[in-house]
Amino acid sequence: MYEYGCLLYFGIIIRKDTDKAINYLMLSAENGYIDSKALCGRLLIQQKEQTFKEDIDWALKHLHEAAEQDHPLALDTLSELYLDGTFVKKDIEKSIKYLFSSAESGFPLATLKASKLLYNNKQYEHSKHFLLQAVRQEVVDSYLFYAQLLKEGKIFDKNTNLSKEYYLKYLQHKNDPLVMYEFSHFIMSSYKNNIDDLLKAAHFICESYLHNDTPSYLKRRIEKLSPKIVDELFKNFNKSPRHPKDDDIFANLIKFDRNKYPKIKREKIGDYISKIASDHRFRREALADICKPKKSNSAVCKKDKIGRNDPCTCGSNKKFKHCCGN
Numbered sequence: 562m563y564e565y566g567c568l569l570y571f572g573i574i575i576r577k578d579t580d581k582a583i584n585y586l587m588l589s590a591e592n593g594y595i596d597s598k599a600l601c602g603r604l605l606i607q608q609k610e611q612t613f614k615e616d617i618d619w620a621l622k623h624l625h626e627a628a629e630q631d632h633p634l635a636l637d638t639l640s641e642l643y644l645d646g647t648f649v650k651k652d653i654e655k656s657i658k659y660l661f662s663s664a665e666s667g668f669p670l671a672t673l674k675a676s677k678l679l680y681n682n683k684q685y686e687h688s689k690h691f692l693l694q695a696v697r698q699e700v701v702d703s704y705l706f707y708a709q710l711l712k713e714g715k716i717f718d719k720n721t722n723l724s725k726e727y728y729l730k731y732l733q734h735k736n737d738p739l740v741m742y743e744f745s746h747f748i749m750s751s752y753k754n755n756i757d758d759l760l761k762a763a764h765f766i767c768e769s770y771l772h773n774d775t776p777s778y779l780k781r782r783i784e785k786l787s788p789k790i791v792d793e794l795f796k797n798f799n800k801s802p803r804h805p806k807d808d809d810i811f812a813n814l815i816k817f818d819r820n821k822y823p824k825i826k827r828e829k830i831g832d833y834i835s836k837i838a839s840d841h842r843f844r845r846e847a848l849a850d851i852c853k854p855k856k857s858n859s860a861v862c863k864k865d866k867i868g869r870n871d872p873c874t875c876g877s878n879k880k881f882k883h884c885c886g887n
Contacts, residue, residue: 562589563597570604579608590623598623599635606638606648617648628659633668636660640671664691669698677706680716689716696727704731705740712747721751725758732765741769742779742786749789762790 566585569578583604589597602624605612612620621642627635640659643652660678663671673695679688692710695703708727711720728744731737748762769775770783873884 562586562592563594563600566597567600579604587619595627595630595632598627599632599638602627603634603638606642609647621648628662631662631666633663633666633671636663636666637668637671637674640674664694667694667698669695669700672698673700673703673706676703685716692716701731701734704728704734729761736768736772738769738772738775738779741765741772742783745769745790746786749786749793752793759790759793763787766790 562585566582566589567573568575568582569585570582571577583601586597586601586604590601602620605616605620606624609617624635624639628639636659639649640656640663641647642649643656643659645651657678660671660675664675672691676688676691676695679685679691692703692707696707704727707717708724708731710716711724711727713719725744725748728740728747732740732744742765745762745766748758752758752762766783766787770780770787775783869882870880873879
């Protein structure tokens, strides 16, 4: 019954049916199956707004029974309940006791929570132990915590390359605009003429800026950081004999970043940077698209050569020699 209840709840092989799944898990729990007590108890608690009081009482009873047998899921669930005072009297001491019991039994989410709790209480060696365990268990949020500690040189020896590796591992799983900005800023603060790192910074700074959940204060920070990234790209490609025309792409992006209003649709900028960062073959295509002249029905007039002291044509209100002519 436990296995069938899990299949129904997670919609594996058969159609998902939460109510039927909980019924099967409750029957299994009543027959003494400890995994059912822990899982069904947690599911009922998570659906608290749709759960009757008698079901909550049933869940708490069976969670405590499973916890007495050191079931890690039940221990972690009770830790959360006693921490928040949800359905039980708030008890921090009991919450911590349940949390560490769950972590010591190897429950992945509990190991990360235990590591952060110990870190905040300056018990660094124990924190390190649980964090490395969470990383080995591939807990995604542990990648970010590990990367941040490696970057700052706290608990672990400072390791810039390993920190970047775990930032990337985290961002492969979570599309988090705050972490994208944090990673790009980290790259620029530790930049040592590595073009691959610059391309990563450019990619993630654009992805962060275009993300729907990016708050306005973060966009302002990005607008300050992005010209520095693009300037470095421009310098690097301008010096590089391998891609003599690539600097034209970044020259256009520099205008976008400094003026904050791109000449192309904003949604395309992330795509261009992604293409440029991932495959050299797309650079020419991106260049052609960015620099493509707009169609006009009016006659094209021949313009005189722009003087160095004339206003720049990009609309920056600066002299040409101090802007695009520099």
